Amino acid sequence: MIDNIDDNIDIVHIGIILHNNQTLRTTIQGVDPKYNDRILRFFKNTHFANGTVLIDPIFGSIIHIIGDHRNHAGNYLCDHHIVNRDQIMIYDYNDFMIL
Secondary structure, three states: OOOOOOOOOOOEEEEEEEEOOOEEEEEEEOOOHHHHHHHHHHHHHHOOOOEEEEEEOOOEEEEEEEEOOHHHHHHHHHHOOOOOHHHEEEOOHHHOEEO
C-alpha cells in the first residue's frame, strides 16, 4: 500500500468507450505513469480483465481495460491511496465515446 497521496494530480478521469458497438473498455486517464503496471496487474489478477497502456503526446498515459470497471477502478485508486476521492471523475453511460 502506498502511504502518500500524490497532490500533483489534478483530476483522474475514469470513463468507458464503446468499441465496435460491442465491447466496453474502461479508460483511466491522469494517473501517474509509475502506477500503470500496478493497476493493470490488479485488474488481471482480481477481475480477469486484460488491459493496456496507451501513450498519447497530449493526454499522457491512458489505461484501457476491457469491460466496465469504472467503480472498481475508482475504489482501487482510493483504497491504495493513489488519489483522493474528490480527485476522481467517473463518467456515466451518457458521456461515453464511440470509436
